[in-house]
Amino acid sequence: MDEAEFDRFAEEYRAVHARNIRASGETPEFFAAYKIADMADRCRILDRAPRTLLDFGGGTGSSLPHLRDRFPAAAITLADVSRRSLDIARGRDVAGVTCLHFDGMALPLPDASQDGALAACVFHHIPTSEHVPLLREIRRVLAPGAPLWVFEHNPLNPLTRHAVATCPFDANAVLIRAGRLQARLRAAGFERTRVAYRIFFPNILRGLRPLEPWLRHLPLGAQYSVEACA
Secondary structure, eight states: OOHHHHHHHHTTHHHHHHHHTGGGTOOHHHHHHHHHHHHHHHHHHHTOOOSEEEEETOTTTTTHHHHHHHOTTOEEEEEESOHHHHHHHHHTOOTTEEEEEOOSSOOSSOTTOBSOEEEESOGGGSOGGGHHHHHHHHHHHBOTTOEEEEEEEOTTOHHHHHHHHTOGGGTTOOOOOHHHHHHHHHHTTOEEEEEEEEOOSOGGGGGGGGGGGGTTTSTTSSEEEEEEEO
């Protein structure tokens, strides 16, 4: 993971992101919020109340307000390679959050110290050869049976492919199909992987969004998540 690359875009990340997703009719906050809402829904289904949560590659902290809202009792750790991004995340002043710099290889956290983890649209920025080692490192810090949610852009969605191709900070991105991500999670020792496709309708068709729970098995959404257990 390249610290300099992420430092370069830290200051303008939200503005560039907002311009890039304009066609969806949504803001960056919408995309951050739905991910955390999905995590919270799954925690209720799994009957888990995480006391510690890792936001892996959380960058400037766009997920932090939503994590605090949905998991009010959890201690949250945001780990990222970009020091400038971490400075911005600290400036959000969200209570109960620790921002950690890591070297892109080893997380400065004890074994089995996290009750859950999130990686929100991170791995397409990371060289493929590093995926399994980093997933193993995330698994190391997760408690036995704790869930990890990896959210990614869906390369089977043409609008997503266009958005990524025209985004400056995605210049070196390599999109990942859900099946390949599942295979890498299993290679890293995770179990019971579960895929859910998301964001089928732009804002102009938001009235149709109540249908999404019945569509999540269709590989057509703009993004997807893979849930896996340590």
